[in-house]
Amino acid sequence: MKNQSNLYVSVTSMFLMGFYWFGNAFILTYASVYLLDRGLNNTEIGIVLSVGAVLSIFLQGIPSAMADSLPQVSLKSIMTIFLIGELALTIRIPFCGADKPMLMIAYALLEALDWSLLAYINTLSMDYENSGYQIDFSVVRAFGSALYGIASLLLGIGSSHFGLGILMPGLFLVRFVTLIQCLLMVNPHIRQTSSSFSRQKRAPSGYLSLFHDHPRLPFLLFGFFCLWISGTSTNNYLIHTIHKVGGNNTNLGVISSTSAWMEVPFMLLCGMLLHRHSSSTLLRCSAFFYILKPTIMLLATSIPMVALGQYMQGPSYAMFTIASVYYMNHVVPPKDSAKAQAILGISTKGMSGIVANLVSGIILDHLGINGMLAFCMLCTICGFCFILHFTIMHQKTGVSKQV
Secondary structure (H helix, E strand, C coil): HHHHHHHHHHHEEEEEEEHHHHHHHHHHHHHHHHHHCCCCCCHHHHHHHHHHHCCCCCHHHHHHHHHHCCCCCCCCHHHHHHHHHHHHHHHHHHHHHCHHHHHHHHHHHHHHHHHHHHHHHHHHHHHHCCCCCCHHHHHHHHHHHHHHHHHHHHHHHHHHHHHHHHHHHHHHHHHHHHHHHHHHHHHHHHHHHCCCCCCCCCCCHHHHHHHHHHCCCCHHHHHHHHHHHEEEEEECCCCHHHHHHCCHHHHHHHHHHHHHHHHHHHHHHHHHHHHCHHHHHHHHHHHHHHHHHHHHHHHCCCHHHHHHHHHHHHHHHHHHHHHHHHHHHHHCCHHHHHHHHHHHHHHHHHHHHHHHHHHHHHHHHHHHHHHHHHHHHHHHHHHHHHHHHHHHHHHCCCCCCCC
16 A cells, blocks of 8 residues: 555656646747747846746745645645636736737736746655655656656647647646646645654744754855856747757757756756765756856857757756755755745746846847857856855755755
């Protein structure tokens, strides 16, 4: 029975993550293309995505604190509400017509709900591990990237043949399936361990208390923030890099899909390396490869070079995704796990999204794609230095459960 329970949780976790990332390709990979097609310019698109990032901070921060402090507020209930909200927006957006303000507000809400959803899916996976279920998060997350790759390829081909009007109806179907999968998930709190960090045995702390207990945590998160400015900008505005070398939407779909598939082996590799190396070591490694991505794209003169730059998603983003989630889970007690993953999401998808989308959109309109890529390269160098310094300092202190 125990093996069957572990298998059920592992399989359902994989499909929840997979369906999430399949739908995310609709929302973010093609956001710039879709909104340009609807009449927005790069600055307006930057505003939309930045507002979405701001809203995601509140959608991650407040509900996560409730989930940690109120037993009756489950992660499943929060995710269900978010998914219903996404379904409503996918119906509304196609009917915005020439009403730019309404389109911008609706799309910002859609982005905010979707980015916030990931923090709760990650928390659910960590709760399963903390509760005694034997699941491998690297495998679960790799499955998400595999389906993201499939979605990107299908969207690239589909949008070229049938137009971008297929985006929202397709997203509605994917998110409806995601909602069904969410409802099938097991509540991890039914298998509480006897750990001294159990949520039932220790009162949850607030965000200020969390930062007080881990005073170096904000500096580490700033390093994450810098890396994600580059990652968000290069991904959301990838179409401009492709146009720079004479590519089209089909190239966008192929490059996005193959780079997502490149993430899969690196995520699985990261899962195996975590048995021998610390998550901080893998964070430093991934941060270095973050520098290479915008650098290669800046120098790119052909589609293969752009693809090579995007393939740095493997050793950079893929390894960072696994290592950072485990790192936050290890240094913060389980009673604060939802807040820990929310803080990770806020510093990456939230705060970095504000700067990346708004500033990069303005840079694109005034300095072009090369100016944006140079800005991204400087951000990654800054992020690498912060992560390198503070993870080394943490290893030297050797203090358990403290960053």
